[in-house]
Amino acid sequence: MRPAAATVALGLALAVGTPTAWALTRPEAAAGPSLDRALSAPAVPSPPPAGAGDLPPVTVRDASPVAVPASPPPVRIELPGQAITAPVDLVGVAADGQMELPEDVDRIGWYRFGPAPGGPGNAVLAGHVDDREQGAGALFPLREVSPGAEIVITDATGQGTRWRVVSRELVHKQALPLGEIFAREGPPRLVVVTCGGPFLPEYRSYRDNVVVVAEPVADATP
Amino acid sequence: MYSTRTLGRTAGVLGAAGALVLVATPALADNHTATVSVLHAVPDTPVDVYANGERLIDDFQPGTLTDPLQLPAGSYDLAVFPADAADASGEPLLSAMDVAVPAGANATVVAHLTEAGEPALTPFVNDTSAVPAGQARVTVRHTAAAPAVDVRAGGQVVIDGLTNPNEETLTVPAGTVTADVVVAGTDTVAIGPADLTLVEGTTTVVYAWGSADAGYELAVQAIAGQQSAPAGVPGGTAGLADDSGLPLPVGAAALAGVALAAAGAVRLARSSR
Numbered sequence: 139m140r141p142a143a144a145t146v147a148l149g150l151a152l153a154v155g156t157p158t159a160w161a162l163t164r165p166e167a168a169a170g171p172s173l174d175r176a177l178s179a180p181a182v183p184s185p186p187p188a189g190a191g192d193l194p195p196v197t198v199r200d201a202s203p204v205a206v207p208a209s210p211p212p213v214r215i216e217l218p219g220q221a222i223t224a225p226v227d228l229v230g231v232a233a234d235g236q237m238e239l240p241e242d243v244d245r246i247g248w249y250r251f252g253p254a255p256g257g258p259g260n261a262v263l264a265g266h267v268d269d270r271e272q273g274a275g276a277l278f279p280l281r282e283v284s285p286g287a288e289i290v291i292t293d294a295t296g297q298g299t300r301w302r303v304v305s306r307e308l309v310h311k312q313a314l315p316l317g318e319i320f321a322r323e324g325p326p327r328l329v330v331v332t333c334g335g336p337f338l339p340e341y342r343s344y345r346d347n348v349v350v351v352a353e354p355v356a357d358a359t360p
Numbered sequence: 361m362y363s364t365r366t367l368g369r370t371a372g373v374l375g376a377a378g379a380l381v382l383v384a385t386p387a388l389a390d391n392h393t394a395t396v397s398v399l400h401a402v403p404d405t406p407v408d409v410y411a412n413g414e415r416l417i418d419d420f421q422p423g424t425l426t427d428p429l430q431l432p433a434g435s436y437d438l439a440v441f442p443a444d445a446a447d448a449s450g451e452p453l454l455s456a457m458d459v460a461v462p463a464g465a466n467a468t469v470v471a472h473l474t475e476a477g478e479p480a481l482t483p484f485v486n487d488t489s490a491v492p493a494g495q496a497r498v499t500v501r502h503t504a505a506a507p508a509v510d511v512r513a514g515g516q517v518v519i520d521g522l523t524n525p526n527e528e529t530l531t532v533p534a535g536t537v538t539a540d541v542v543v544a545g546t547d548t549v550a551i552g553p554a555d556l557t558l559v560e561g562t563t564t565v566v567y568a569w570g571s572a573d574a575g576y577e578l579a580v581q582a583i584a585g586q587q588s589a590p591a592g593v594p595g596g597t598a599g600l601a602d603d604s605g606l607p608l609p610v611g612a613a614a615l616a617g618v619a620l621a622a623a624g625a626v627r628l629a630r631s632s633r
Contacts, residue, residue: 142631145624152617167603194429196417201399201425201567201579206557230534230560231494235591251494251534251560251587267596274600281601316589322561337599344596 167335170285170305176351177260177318177327209254214292215246215263215330220283224276226263226291239266243275252320255291256299256354259322264331267344277332281308281348289328289352301328301352308335308346319349328352393430394465397581400424401472401503401567402479403574406443407453409471411436419443423569425581433463438481440471454481468581472503472569475524482525486583487563493590496534496558498566501527505571508544513537520544534560541568541576551576561587 170176212226229238229247239247246265248254255261265277289301309315319329328351335346398409400420409417417426420443440454454471461467466486474480484501491497500511502524511519511528514537519528521544540552551568558564563583570576 142624142627146621146628147624149617149619149621149624153614153621154617156613156617194431196398196429197427198417198420198424199427201423201581203554203556203566203578203580205555206559206582231590232594235493237590237593239594249590264593264595266594268598268600269596270598273598275596277595278601281603311592314592316592320587320589322587331593331595333594333596334601335603337596337602339599342597343594344599344601347593347595 167281167308168306169283170303170307170351173305173307173309173315173349173351174318176305176307177315177321177329209257210294210297211250212248212255212261212263212291213294216290216292217279217283217287218290219287220279222276222279224265237262237264239264243267243269243272246276249320253322253326255293255301255328256326258326259324260319260327260329261291262320262329262331267333267348270342275332277330277348280330280332280350281306281334283350288355289330291328300355302355303350303352306348306350309349310335310346311344314347314349326354328354392433392463394433394461394463394467395428396431396461396465397428397468398426399468399470399472399567399579399581401470401569401579403473403570405453405479407440407471408443408445410439410441410452413437423577423579425579428466428583431461433461435460438469440479440481454479456481459483466583468565470501470503470525470567472525472567473505473571475505475507477505477571480525484527484565486565487529488583488586490588491531491561491563491586493588494534494560495531496560497529497531497563497586498556498558499527499529499563501525501565501567503567503569504576506550506568506576509541509550509568510544511539511541513539532558534558539566541578551578554578556580559584561585 211228215226216223224244224246226246226248227240228250230250232238237249243266246263249262253259253261266275267278268274283303283306285303285305287303289303290298292298330350332348333344334348335344337344398417400407400422403422405422407420408415409420435458438456438459439452441452466488467483468486469481469483471481487497500519500522502509502522504524508521508523510517518530522528536555536557538553539556541550542548543550556564563586565581567579568576569579
C-alpha cells in the first residue's frame with residue numbers, strides 16, 4: 139500500500155510539476171516596457187496661441203523642381219547576441235496592402251517609405267520567421283532577444299550605427315499599433331518585426347507579431 | 361497697367377475662393393489656426409505682401425514659395441505692392457479684402473497671371489487627406505498666361521485640357537516621374553521635361569506658371585504628412601516558431617506522470633479492497 143501511494147504521489151508530481159516547471163522557466167513572451175510605452179513619443183509643448191494681430195515670421199524658398207536627397211539606406215543588420223547577421227533589402231507595400239518582405243527568409247526588408255535608421259521616427263525592418271520550404275529565417279531568434287541587447291545597422295556607405303533593445307513584445311496581428319510602429323515623427327527608433335505566437339495552420343500564418351524596439355546608442359560608431 | 365477692373369475681378373476671385381476654403385473639410389484641423397503658403401508666380405515682378413496692413417513678406421521674388429504659415433483663423437485684408445515702392449504706399453498691384461481664413465484649412469495663395477496675362481490672386485485648397493501606403497498625391501495647377509494644356513508623365517497624357525486657374529489631382533505610386541506640359545491636344549512642349557520626385561505619403565503640387573514673354577516654368581510645393589501605414593506585417597508559413605502547446609518532452613513527461621499516478625491509484629484501490 140505504501141509503495142502504491144508513493145507511485146501516485148510521484149506520478150501526480152510528474153504530471154503537474156513538469157508543465158509547471160516548463161511554464162515557469164520558458165522565456166517570457168514580452169520583455170521590457172510595453173510596446174505602447176516603448177513607442178510613445180514625448181509630449182511636444184504646443185506653441186502659445188498667437189493673437190489675431192500677430193503675424194508669424196515668414197521664410198521663403200525657391201520653388202523650382204529639385205531632386206529630393208535620400209539618406210543612405212541600411213544594407214545589413216546584426217544582432218551579435220543572437221548570432222543574427224542578415225542583408226537588408228529595400229521594400230515597399232505588397233499587393234495586399236501589407237508591408238512587403240523579401241521572399242528569401244535569410245534577408246530582411248527595410249520599409250523604404252519610412253525613415254532610414256537614425257532619422258526622426260521609426261525605421262521598420264521585418265523578415266519572415268520561417269518558410270515551409272526554406273525553413274527557419276534570419277529573424278527566428280528574435281523572440282528571445284532581451285532588453286539591453288545590441289543591434290548594429292550598416293548603411294550603404296559602410297557607416298555603422300549601434301542600437302540598444304528597449305523592449306520586446308508579442309502582439310496579436312489584429313491589434314498591431316500600425317500607426318505607432320510606422321510613425322515618421324518622434325525620436326529615432328529601430329523597430330524590428332517578425333512573426334510569432336501560435337501557428338494557425340488553417341491560415342498558414344502565425345497569430346502574432348514579435349516586435350522589438352531599439353534606441354540609438356549615444357556614441358554611434360561601433 | 362493694372363485697371364480697377366482687374367482689381368475688382370481679383371477681389372471677386374478671392375471672394376469665390378474664400379467660399380472654397382470654407383467648403384473644404386480639414387482632415388487635420390487645429391482649433392485656432394490655418395496653414396497658408398504663398399507662391400509668387402507673376403514673372404519679373406518682385407513684390408511686398410501685406411496682410412491687415414502689416415508687411416507679411418518683404419521683397420518676394422517670382423518663383424519663390426513661403427514655408428507654410430500658421431495663421432490665426434480670421435479674415436484678412438491682403439495687398440501686394442511692388443517691392444521697390446515705399447512701405448505700403450501708392451496703389452497696390454493686387455488687393456483683396458476680408459479673405460476668410462477658416463481654422464484648420466490648408467491653402468496656398470498664388471499671385472499669378474490669368475490666361476489673358478493679367479495679375480490675379482487665387483487661393484487654392486490643398487488636399488491633405490490620407491493617401492494609401494505606397495502612394496503619392498500630385499496636384500497640377502495651371503497659373504500661367506497660356507491656354508489649355510495637357511500634362512504628360514513618361515510620354516503619356518495623364519491630365520488633359522487643364523485651363524487657368526484650375527487644378528487636377530491624381531494619386532499615383534510613389535517614385536520619380538519625368539513630366540512635361542504640352543499645348544492641349546498637341547505634342548508642342550511648353551514646359552519641361554522635368555524629373556519630379558513624388559514622395560510617398562506626400563502631396564506634390566506642381567504649378568505651371570509664367571508667360572510667353574517671360575518664359576514658362578514649373579514651381580513645386582511639397583506637403584508632407586498624408587501617409588498611411590501598411591495594413592500589417594506578414595512573416596512565416598511553416599509554424600517552426602509556433603509556441604502554443606507543450607513541447608513534446610514536457611508533454612511526454614506529464615503523460616508518464618499521469619500514467620504512473622493512475623497505476624498507483626489502481627494498486628491502492630486493489631490493496632485496500
